[in-house]
Amino acid sequence: AQKITQTQPGMFVQEKEAVTLDCTYDTSDPSYGLFWYKQPSSGEMIFLIYQGSYDQQNATEGRYSLNFQKARKSANLVISASQLGDSAMYFCAMRLGSYSSASKIIFGSGTRLSIRP
Amino acid sequence: DTEVTQTPKHLVMGMTNKKSLKCEQHMGHRAMYWYKQKAKKPPELMFVYSYEKLSINESVPSRFSPECPNSSLLNLHLHALQPEDSALYLCASSQVPERSTDTQYFGPGTRLTVL
Numbered sequence: 001a002q003k004i005t006q007t008q009p010g011m012f013v014q015e016k017e018a019v020t021l022d023c024t025y026d027t028s029d030p031s032y033g034l035f036w037y038k039q040p041s042s043g044e045m046i047f048l049i050y051q052g053s054y055d056q057q058n059a060t061e062g063r064y065s066l067n068f069q070k071a072r073k074s075a076n077l078v079i080s081a082s083q084l085g086d087s088a089m090y091f092c093a094m095r096l097g098s099y100s101s102a103s104k105i106i107f108g109s110g111t112r113l114s115i116r117p
Numbered sequence: 118d119t120e121v122t123q124t125p126k127h128l129v130m131g132m133t134n135k136k137s138l139k140c141e142q143h144m145g146h147r148a149m150y151w152y153k154q155k156a157k158k159p160p161e162l163m164f165v166y167s168y169e170k171l172s173i174n175e176s177v178p179s180r181f182s183p184e185c186p187n188s189s190l191l192n193l194h195l196h197a198l199q200p201e202d203s204a205l206y207l208c209a210s211s212q213v214p215e216r217s218t219d220t221q222y223f224g225p226g227t228r229l230t231v232l
Contacts, residue, residue, distance in 0.1 A: 029217075031217050032217045033216075033217040033218050033219070033220075035220065035221075037223075042225070043154075043205050043207075043225060043226040043228065044223060044224070044225040044226060045160070045207060045209075045223035045226075046223075047220055047221070047222060047223075050218070050220055052217070052218055053217070091159055091160075095217050095219065096217050097215060097216055097217040098214075098215045102148055102165045102167040102172040102173055102214035102215065103214065103215060103216075103217065103219075104162055104165075104173065105162075105221060107159035107160060108159065109158075109159060110157075110158075110159055
């Protein structure tokens with residue numbers, strides 16, 4: 001069965017420090033995509049970064065990078081030089097390919113990140 | 118541009134009311150989604166429209182009725198809701214729904230309160 005696990009319900013980090021949010025996944029499908037979303041208190045789900053199962057290099061998007069360790073089935077999000085605006089809920093998600101018309105995305109339970117000034 | 122818009126932002130309705138949520142995207146995406154999200158929980162998938170046809174219905178009660186008038190628009194018609202249906206309703210769209218590489222882009226959501 002496909003599953004996404006985020007083991008950190010909440011984290012506190014000092015401003016300007018780097019932070020790593022953990023995510024492990026479970027699937028036997030060789031083709032999958034891994035995503036990270038940020039959800040501020042306003043409610044909007046903001047797409048941050050994507051990693052494909054066949055990608056050789058770790059994905060990076062500005063201050064965000066994804067530490068992809070395929071053998072360990074982990075896809076941790078690294079935020080460099082954290083800012084106060086990074087305080088939010090972060091969801092790790094996985095999507096499989098589908099032979100039907102649409103495939104589902106599976107979300108982890110989320111990590112609430114709080115940045116201290 | 119990766120914008121998905123949703124109206125209204127907030128909605129308060131009684132259990133006997135009929136209301137609709139609206140979602141729109143102009144990115145040429147071929148799939149649109151409705152999610153329900155309770156506080157401190159991840160989003161739960163409700164419906165998926167793929168190429169304007171209902172592709173996935175996650176056993177959602179019939180008091181929620183989706184409609185996809187065209188490839189850019191998605192509605193969610195609400196009737197005889199219960200207080201436990203109060204939640205954040207998120208709409209999303211994506212380009213190629215069959216692929217694992219397909220990114221879903223979300224709208225800002227509608228906060229629904231059922232009295």
